[in-house]
Amino acid sequence: MKYVIGVDLGTSAVKILLMNQDGEVCQEVSKSYPLIQEKSGYSEQDPEQWVEKTIDGLNELVKNFNGNVQDIEGLSFSGQMHGLVLLDQEHNVLRNAILWNDTRTTEQCRKIEDLVGKERLLAITKNPALEGFTLPKILWVKDHEAAIFEKAAVFLLPKDYLRFRLTGLLHSEYSDAAGTLLLDVAEKKWSEEICERLGINTSLCPPLVASHEQTGTIISEVAEKTGLSTNVKVFAGGADNACGAIGSGILSDGKTLCSIGTSGVVLSYEQKSDLDFGGKVHYFNHGEENAYYTMGVTLAAGYSLSWFKDVFASEVDFEELLSCIDEVPIGANGLLFTPYIAGERTPHADSVIRGSFIGMDASHERRDFVRAVLEGITFSLNESIEIFRENGKQIDTVISIGGGAKNKTWLQMQADIFNVNIMKLVSEQGPGMGAAMLAAFGCAWFSSLKECADKFVQVSESFTPKVENVEAYKKLFNLYKDVYKSTKALNEGLIEFRK
Numbered sequence: 001m002k003y004v005i006g007v008d009l010g011t012s013a014v015k016i017l018l019m020n021q022d023g024e025v026c027q028e029v030s031k032s033y034p035l036i037q038e039k040s041g042y043s044e045q046d047p048e049q050w051v052e053k054t055i056d057g058l059n060e061l062v063k064n065f066n067g068n069v070q071d072i073e074g075l076s077f078s079g080q081m082h083g084l085v086l087l088d089q090e091h092n093v094l095r096n097a098i099l100w101n102d103t104r105t106t107e108q109c110r111k112i113e114d115l116v117g118k119e120r121l122l123a124i125t126k127n128p129a130l131e132g133f134t135l136p137k138i139l140w141v142k143d144h145e146a147a148i149f150e151k152a153a154v155f156l157l158p159k160d161y162l163r164f165r166l167t168g169l170l171h172s173e174y175s176d177a178a179g180t181l182l183l184d185v186a187e188k189k190w191s192e193e194i195c196e197r198l199g200i201n202t203s204l205c206p207p208l209v210a211s212h213e214q215t216g217t218i219i220s221e222v223a224e225k226t227g228l229s230t231n232v233k234v235f236a237g238g239a240d241n242a243c244g245a246i247g248s249g250i251l252s253d254g255k256t257l258c259s260i261g262t263s264g265v266v267l268s269y270e271q272k273s274d275l276d277f278g279g280k281v282h283y284f285n286h287g288e289e290n291a292y293y294t295m296g297v298t299l300a301a302g303y304s305l306s307w308f309k310d311v312f313a314s315e316v317d318f319e320e321l322l323s324c325i326d327e328v329p330i331g332a333n334g335l336l337f338t339p340y341i342a343g344e345r346t347p348h349a350d351s352v353i354r355g356s357f358i359g360m361d362a363s364h365e366r367r368d369f370v371r372a373v374l375e376g377i378t379f380s381l382n383e384s385i386e387i388f389r390e391n392g393k394q395i396d397t398v399i400s401i402g403g404g405a406k407n408k409t410w411l412q413m414q415a416d417i418f419n420v421n422i423m424k425l426v427s428e429q430g431p432g433m434g435a436a437m438l439a440a441f442g443c444a445w446f447s448s449l450k451e452c453a454d455k456f457v458q459v460s461e462s463f464t465p466k467v468e469n470v471e472a473y474k475k476l477f478n479l480y481k482d483v484y485k486s487t488k489a490l491n492e493g494l495i496e497f498r499k
């Protein structure tokens with residue numbers, strides 16, 4: 001029996017899956033690392049932590065593996081998108097990585113719009129200038145840390161940096177490059193026009209490959225530390241949402257995914273590169289060759305829940321925190337939550353907005369707040385579903401993955417709020433699974449990713465919408481949508497008091 005490894009470099013943790021040729025998860029290891037948040041709107045991580053935790057995780061996995069280590073044939077990656085890692089000429093990291101949920105770059109977004117033009121930007125990159133994307137972060141460093149920028153020789157995305165440390169080779173791949181705002185998405189090449197207009201040397205952009213392409217093997221130093229063989233083939237991998245889609249079998253038109261990790265996304269497969277959503281949803285290259293996907297993003301989905309737990313219930317785990325939400329009726333006894341604790345992307349590209357609890361009452365208990373947080377996150381994701389439906393997509397079944405898919409009440413809530421059938425997979429680790437599938441396909445175990453998905457992706461349970469719940473949530477959703485408009489100006493007034 002042969003094996004492959006999928007490494008998912010998430011925002012909260014690196015999650016590593018060992019899969020066999022029958023598509024069974026043989027081992028799972030997770031190692032967490034913190035966010036560094038110096039100021040409101042800032043979000044960074046130390047790339048060295050990603051490397052250390054991944055090596056620790058691989059070492060643990062190999063130690064617990066009772067087969068022949070030489071049978072581990074391939075390894076690939078899934079990674080949190082958009083994060084900026086800047087390297088100097090000697091490939092040393094120049095500063096902490098600035099992450100996807102860092103929103104300090106509003107001014108740089110306006111600069112991009114001015115110098116490239118909104119229409120032209122959309123034509124080339126298929127996306128508008130949003131704070132979370134990589135290009136505004138590059139410009140922020142150029143504007144605010146000129147001494148660092150002068151030393152920058154190349155930029156990498158998070159999992160591309162991790163791959164570099166495991167193989168010694170510099171690459172990016174299309175699915176993650178699409179989230180930089182520097183890629184010509186249809187032509188699959190770095191946009192010289194955008195680089196030129198913004199004064200960025202194209203040598204800063206790493207060589208591009210496809211997600212399933214081999215990008216070297218494990219270097220001996222890493223083999224020694226992990227116990228893996230230096231023969232392990234390393235494949236490029238993909239953006240976590242592209243990999244989540246592969247790992248959930250979102251490989252043909254009409255298929256939709258909901259992923260609740262630190263962020264939350266609703267994602268739909270697209271065969272074509274020329275559909276027009278007017279920039280309302282993200283439009284990126286898939287990890288499958290010559291395919292695409294559209295996606296709406298809630299910046300703080302699982303993060304809203306983990307924030308609530310850290311601040312108000314740090315003594316309990318997620319299971320215990322969520323154990324009593326069934327006892328709270330729909331609407332959390334009159335409490336509504338908006339998950340804008342890090343600003344928002346879809347449908348409100350707004351870095352200033354912040355979250356609210358509306359309707360707090362002296363009778364509310366912690367469990368009401370927990371239910372309200374879950375409902376608020378799910379309402380936010382429903383705004384993306386609503387955009388897709390308004391653009392003519394028929395959504396009746398959604399595959400749900402990520403940490404949020406661990407809880408059955410939350411899965412039923414998704415079915416009721418989205419008014420769709422929700423499918424839960426045997427493993428909720430979609431991105432790690434997608435990474436492992438890219439390695440399996442790269443190793444030629446299968447003739448296509450679709451053939452691999454037929455073997456690897458298995459539904460374990462489904463949740464159907466309950467008519468009375470759907471009706472109750474419709475009323476609440478309308479109230480939820482009003483909270484953004486009602487709190488926008490209040491949040492603008494609060495800016496001067498923020499950290």
Ligand SMILES: Nc1ncnc2c1ncn2[C@@H]1O[C@H](COP(=O)(O)OP(=O)(O)O)[C@@H](O)[C@H]1O
Nearest residue numbers: 010011012013261262302305306318402403404
């Ligand atoms: N048992 C659970 N039930 C519901 N949600 C959970 C549970 N465990 C974790 N989560 C949520 O999942 C999130 C982490 O999901 P994950 O997919 O691992 O994120 P990432 O890929 O961003 O690191 C946490 O922030 C938390 O909100």
Ligand SMILES: O=C(CO)[C@@H](O)[C@H](O)COP(=O)(O)O
Nearest residue numbers: 010011080081100261262263
């Ligand atoms: O910014 C986006 C997508 O555009 C995020 O989805 C990141 O890719 C982080 O993902 P998770 O850590 O939440 O999986």
